[in-house]
Amino acid sequence: MSEVDKYSEIVFMVSKNVEQKYQDIIPKLNSVRGDVTKISLVDGESLKNIRNYQKIMRVLVERQVSRRSLLIYAGGGTVGDLAGYIASTYKRGIDMIALPTTLLAQVDSAVGGKNGINFSGVKNVIGSFYNPRMILADTRFLRKLDLSIVRDGISEIIKYGAVCDHTIMSMLDSQMDIHDLMNGDSLTRIISKCIRTKGDIVASDYYDEKGERNVLNFGHTIAHGIESASKNEVTHGNAVATGMLAEAYIGEKMGITGREVRLKIQEVIGKFSISLAPLNSLGLQNMIKYISNDKKASDGHVSMVIPEEIGKSQKIRASVKDIFSYMKSFTDSYNLGN
Ligand SMILES: NC(=O)c1ccc[n+]([C@@H]2O[C@H](COP(=O)([O-])OP(=O)(O)OC[C@H]3O[C@@H](n4cnc5c(N)ncnc54)[C@H](O)[C@@H]3O)[C@@H](O)[C@H]2O)c1
Structure with missing residues (x-):
């Protein structure tokens, strides 16, 4: 020191x-x-x-x-x-x-x-x-972090892998499970890769004026709706994981995201035993109400970042009505009941 x-x-x-x-x-x-x-x-x-x-x-x-x-x-x-x-x-x-x-x-x-x-x-x-x-x-x-708190961090690492840098996704691919990740040799490399990835994005738009930082919000538009609707009962990691999967699903329905991208996100979420939020019992209407009051929403439309392929994304705007119907179909197909 x-x-x-x-x-x-x-x-x-x-x-x-x-x-x-x-x-x-x-x-x-x-x-x-x-x-x-x-x-x-x-x-x-x-x-x-x-x-x-x-x-x-x-x-x-x-x-x-x-x-x-x-x-x-x-x-x-x-x-x-x-x-x-x-x-x-x-x-x-x-x-x-x-x-x-x-x-x-x-x-x-x-x-x-x-x-x-x-x-x-x-x-x-x-x-x-x-x-x-x-x-x-x-x-x-x-070393002594609760696994639920570790998962909050892993969800953000999956985010970097899904929309910022495909090499981070490959690093996650080579882990067996959460214990392998936390106790293995790759942890330091993964953390420093994430720090550099976020650092580069932030350096291009430090004051968040040009929209370059938007990519870091992947999964977070839906996640904030989930956290608010659950009064923060759903952990940040579970909310972000559900949000990433839902936003990839929406992207797929809009013809932007390849099916394999959603399946890869689903696979890594499962590998690290991150639970999806019980959307039905939280109430989709309730959740959508929070999303449409979000600072990223205006004129009945919401902005979100959608993956195109692993490591690459685009920003879209969709109507609250369309998001509701996509989320209904997402909830049904993933059976996110109680
Ligand atoms: N500034 C930013 O860019 C930015 C980005 C993302 C999130 N955030 C903020 O970060 C906050 C969440 O951070 P967090 O998830 O670290 O939560 P936290 O600071 O509440 O820590 C979570 C829990 O972990 C415990 N803990 C901390 N270090 C530990 C350790 N080494 N071993 C065992 N237990 C430990 C804490 O006591 C606490 O109970 C939110 O307020 C969020 O808004 C800020």
């Missing part, structure tokens, strides 16, 4: 859960410098709110943390999103080092500069673009 020597002080924001589970690998910052402000956090979506933002800001102000200090965070996407917003706004920005500790955070949320907190019932409505100085994705942090 010699990179930290040039800073006057260190603020260390860490997930309490991660701290308890990984005492052996959490950086011992006190041995590097004496002046460390440690802030332990109960993570999860409810962390990302304005009260917690204020509480942490108050600590930094009371401790007179200077502009030449460094913020280091260790945690999943929720800690990263809050820490990024703190680092970008405290004294108009202090340097940050990211230690993402979930698979999703390592392959996705720690990369790309977006951060944010939830406000007035709207997710990530307050936030900024701010890159860390360094991201240290250490796979030793992934």
Whole structure:
């Protein structure tokens, strides 16, 4: 950690859960410098709110943390999103080092500069673009992750493979199952490939102005509808997997997506034992209502990214009415009842 020597002080924001589970690998910052402000956090979506933002800001102000200090965070996407917003706004920005500790955070949320907190019932409505100085994705942090949380990350990896880079899909093809992936030699290569893939997309449109980042939303239009309709009972990974399969199905019906693309997505979802959401019991009407209120919807139409072939996609707009009938036929053909 010699990179930290040039800073006057260190603020260390860490997930309490991660701290308890990984005492052996959490950086011992006190041995590097004496002046460390440690802030332990109960993570999860409810962390990302304005009260917690204020509480942490108050600590930094009371401790007179200077502009030449460094913020280091260790945690999943929720800690990263809050820490990024703190680092970008405290004294108009202090340097940050990211230690993402979930698979999703390592392959996705720690990369790309977006951060944010939830406000007035709207997710990530307050936030900024701010890159860390360094991201240290250490796979030793992934050893004690619940498999359901691992699957949230795997769904995002499948996304990169399906619409961004076919070599990621080939890397997933060569895994036997979730245990093989998490314990095998390829994990580090897969994570770094995903980081580079997202990094390249983000570099072409850092401020999300040209639509280049849209490809990263594959599966997420339907997934957000599922998450909202289920009041977040369906995990993010299961919602995204269902969304990717449904959006590939819609693409196939529209004559854009090859059948083999949907079947490949279906195969990898099955290989990693990711469950599909029970769309019938969530209520298709209910789900479509959330999709049509999404920020990507206007004039009764919804935008989505549809795969053409593995690793290649296009953006389409479809009417809410058509999406409803495609989703009805998708739900029936996959027997997504209760
Ligand atoms: N900024 C972005 O670009 C971006 C992109 C995608 C998602 N996100 C955000 O990321 C968040 C989700 O992130 P997440 O899935 O990492 O959730 P999370 O931060 O809530 O972590 C999930 C769970 O894993 C536990 N955990 C964390 N690290 C662990 C470890 N090493 N071992 C064992 N348990 C561990 C946590 O305590 C928590 O219970 C959402 O708020 C989402 O909005 C942001």
